[in-house]
Amino acid sequence: MAANESMKGNDRYSRQELYAPIGKTGQRRLQDSRLLIIGAGALGSTLADTFVRAGVGDVTLIDRDYVEWSNLQRQQLYTEQDAIDRLPKAIAAENRLKAIQSETVIRGVVADVTVYEIEEWAYDRDLILDATDNFDTRMLINDYALKHGIPWIYGACVGSYGLSMMIEPGITPCMHCLLETIPKGGPTCDTAGIIAPAVQMVAAYQAAEALKWLTGNESALHRKLVSFDLWTNQHTSISVQAAKRADCPSCGSEPTYPYLDASNHRKTEILCGRDTVQIRPTMKDILPLESLAARLEASHGMKVKGNPYLISLQWEQFRIVLFRDGRMLVHGTKDPAEARKIVDRLLG
Numbered sequence: 001m002a003a004n005e006s007m008k009g010n011d012r013y014s015r016q017e018l019y020a021p022i023g024k025t026g027q028r029r030l031q032d033s034r035l036l037i038i039g040a041g042a043l044g045s046t047l048a049d050t051f052v053r054a055g056v057g058d059v060t061l062i063d064r065d066y067v068e069w070s071n072l073q074r075q076q077l078y079t080e081q082d083a084i085d086r087l088p089k090a091i092a093a094e095n096r097l098k099a100i101q102s103e104t105v106i107r108g109v110v111a112d113v114t115v116y117e118i119e120e121w122a123y124d125r126d127l128i129l130d131a132t133d134n135f136d137t138r139m140l141i142n143d144y145a146l147k148h149g150i151p152w153i154y155g156a157c158v159g160s161y162g163l164s165m166m167i168e169p170g171i172t173p174c175m176h177c178l179l180e181t182i183p184k185g186g187p188t189c190d191t192a193g194i195i196a197p198a199v200q201m202v203a204a205y206q207a208a209e210a211l212k213w214l215t216g217n218e219s220a221l222h223r224k225l226v227s228f229d230l231w232t233n234q235h236t237s238i239s240v241q242a243a244k245r246a247d248c249p250s251c252g253s254e255p256t257y258p259y260l261d262a263s264n265h266r267k268t269e270i271l272c273g274r275d276t277v278q279i280r281p282t283m284k285d286i287l288p289l290e291s292l293a294a295r296l297e298a299s300h301g302m303k304v305k306g307n308p309y310l311i312s313l314q315w316e317q318f319r320i321v322l323f324r325d326g327r328m329l330v331h332g333t334k335d336p337a338e339a340r341k342i343v344d345r346l347l348g
Helices: 002-011 014-018 023-031 042-054 080-085 089-100 115-121 135-148 196-214 289-300 336-347
Strands: 034-038 058-063 105-110 127-130 152-158 161-167 225-229 234-238 268-270 276-279 305-307 310-315 318-323 328-331
Touching: 014 023, 023 196, 034 042, 042 058, 042 089, 042 127, 042 152, 042 196, 058 089, 058 115, 089 105, 115 135, 127 135, 127 196, 135 152, 152 196, 161 196, 268 336, 276 336, 289 310, 318 336, 328 336
Parallel strands: 034 058, 034 127, 058 105, 127 152
Antiparallel strands: 152 161, 161 225, 225 234, 268 276, 276 328, 305 310, 310 318, 318 328
């Protein structure tokens, strides 16, 4: 056993250490690093797999959703059984990552990231990786990272197209500065589809910049907005330094960090490109899922399915999912008012 342990310690990162810019010194820095990955979908699962295998010492992965069949085409940590069980992505990812790597502290957090969650999980991180699907969360990441001097790496993809950029407090323009450069809205994976190579390319750009930063190779950082379309064979690298604004409310000379104001966060939202509305409680709450499932079955005569993290049920043409943290997903509508009415009828 001791020989096996010794062999594991000597060989596991040998090929990475042979790469001169990293070496043994860089590997030790990785083992001392703490990462936060927000989102455990296509980008998040790829990034988590990369850094756990690379030997990063502490990885926290936060996601609000659960595994569905449509995820399996590109979200490499998940299995058919995860989709059958509707396991939260953060939990399924944690289970898989712990089987890959026993030396890393790995935690999956089932939550929707608001100002409260980011304050709880980001305060001691060396780097934040964006693997989200919406700009509201990205702007929250942006303001928190700037306020606390933590670099973060933006990534997005749809179809065969992708974007990435590392944002360094005090050096590069921030996301708020770049809102006119980076498109908001438009097609999503759920409306225009996506091919797995686009995911892998964005994740590769994000991971490469993260490795440079974490191993002390700041001089090699790209510091540009990278975009590409793998299907049309286009690739662009844009210097955006001129976009940095002295009056930016997030990174200017007198920042106010507007996205850290909890009053600016939506309690009800349509999930990106999906026929689904999320309803989030005004304050964090813990739902007693077991007793709630029993009550719903008794009062409405319906079959409630569940696991330790969520319960789901069919209500007329809608599928309702309730998470232990109080959030609810109403599948089958894009109307927040209708979604709230459905939940009110169901739960009283």
